Amino acid sequence: MKITFLGACRMVTGSQYLLEQDNVRLLVDCGMIQGEQFTEDKNYDDFAFDPTQVAAVVITHAHIDHCGRIPRLVREGFRGKIISSHATLDLAYLMLEDSAHVIQMDAEAAGYPPLYVQEDVQEAATLFHGVNYHEPMQVGPFTIELWDAGHILGSAFIRITAGGKRIVFSGDLGNPPVPLLKPTEALPATDYVVMESTYGSTTHEPARERKLLLRSAIYETVTMQGTLLIPAFALERTQELLFELNDLVEHKDIPPVPIFIDSPLAIKATRIYPKYNHWFNKETQYLIAKGDDVFKFNGLKFTSSSAESRDILRVKAPKVILAGSGMMQGGRVRYHAKNYLSDFRNQVLIVGYQVKGSLGRQLLDKAKHVVIDGDGVDVHAKVRAIGAYSAHADQPKLLAWLGSAPQLPQRMWLTHGEEDKANNLAKLLALSSSP
Numbered sequence: 001m002k003i004t005f006l007g008a009c010r011m012v013t014g015s016q017y018l019l020e021q022d023n024v025r026l027l028v029d030c031g032m033i034q035g036e037q038f039t040e041d042k043n044y045d046d047f048a049f050d051p052t053q054v055a056a057v058v059i060t061h062a063h064i065d066h067c068g069r070i071p072r073l074v075r076e077g078f079r080g081k082i083i084s085s086h087a088t089l090d091l092a093y094l095m096l097e098d099s100a101h102v103i104q105m106d107a108e109a110a111g112y113p114p115l116y117v118q119e120d121v122q123e124a125a126t127l128f129h130g131v132n133y134h135e136p137m138q139v140g141p142f143t144i145e146l147w148d149a150g151h152i153l154g155s156a157f158i159r160i161t162a163g164g165k166r167i168v169f170s171g172d173l174g175n176p177p178v179p180l181l182k183p184t185e186a187l188p189a190t191d192y193v194v195m196e197s198t199y200g201s202t203t204h205e206p207a208r209e210r211k212l213l214l215r216s217a218i219y220e221t222v223t224m225q226g227t228l229l230i231p232a233f234a235l236e237r238t239q240e241l242l243f244e245l246n247d248l249v250e251h252k253d254i255p256p257v258p259i260f261i262d263s264p265l266a267i268k269a270t271r272i273y274p275k276y277n278h279w280f281n282k283e284t285q286y287l288i289a290k291g292d293d294v295f296k297f298n299g300l301k302f303t304s305s306s307a308e309s310r311d312i313l314r315v316k317a318p319k320v321i322l323a324g325s326g327m328m329q330g331g332r333v334r335y336h337a338k339n340y341l342s343d344f345r346n347q348v349l350i351v352g353y354q355v356k357g358s359l360g361r362q363l364l365d366k367a368k369h370v371v372i373d374g375d376g377v378d379v380h381a382k383v384r385a386i387g388a389y390s391a392h393a394d395q396p397k398l399l400a401w402l403g404s405a406p407q408l409p410q411r412m413w414l415t416h417g418e419e420d421k422a423n424n425l426a427k428l429l430a431l432s433s434s435p
């Protein structure tokens, strides 16, 4: 079995690996390279292989940095199977539709041809092949098995067996315990591991502090009569926040305050979740069985249309706005940021990874002045971060996952981390370097 690393090397996005055995080619992930822009120019480079000669692509999960270039692959002639868990394919469809929309608008504005269009997404969807966790599937000489990675709904780490060797691709690993999802499953027996290292040198605060921090951010916002802006990732973080807000509201742990989910993508994704109730952890399944709709509570408003979104500005503070995108590179959160960043009564709560160059990262790095779509904005709002909301395993959890295997793999590669973070983890593992 031959493996070629084609992305997510010394950086966090653009996950892509090519496996070859007996002249059959299998791709693991086909992610978008992201940075300051939603689509970095490198995404337009030719693939390092002939897409018509690839038998199948296996997707770890529905985040765009793992599946975002699939319609491009299809546009270039790929007609093999697109394999992943059923939930991942449902969510990936939404993500790719949204991605095609953003790409088209960016391309029109810049006057160059789009990376792909909606028709490519529709064509890709005809190739979707859903599987269940732990249900082996054969593609030529490759046996493919998925385990629950606990990162977002449907996420998987994947073991591929061919030519007498086994290799596991971690995809992104979860940060248990989290609301909704089951914990990351143990690493099964394998010869090789390719592991993510997004938070390779970090230890998140304990999970129990998560809800307390959220609660205190809301209390401060109400006391200050301000606005709490939460840049939210459409998948998982929004639904986790909804779950915790549902709990805080229903137990009267926070004062009544209007809460807006201002992201059409997050709203659509939230509607998919109940279809997979049986994939949730025991606590969530118990609440649902008792009749609690964990994504619905007093004060919550979904604002799908842009008119509804604009009306939020007229709602008197205090209020809470969850808006995409999660790293503030695009979406409605930028409009809100322009309106609310310059007032000291307001807060921004960062709840996930922020790639270098993104507006979210600038705020996290304590920028006092930012430029949003050509307009300069002074930052007086308080910016805080809750690392425990991260959907990624931290250093102790990455090490624990490796240690959960029946025996230590012969060889490991670290990917999907900025160089210093991957190197820090590599040193701990006494490896020479990341690939």
Ligand SMILES: [Zn+2]
Pocket (backbone or CB within 6 Å): 061, 063, 151, 172
């Ligand atoms: Zn991810």
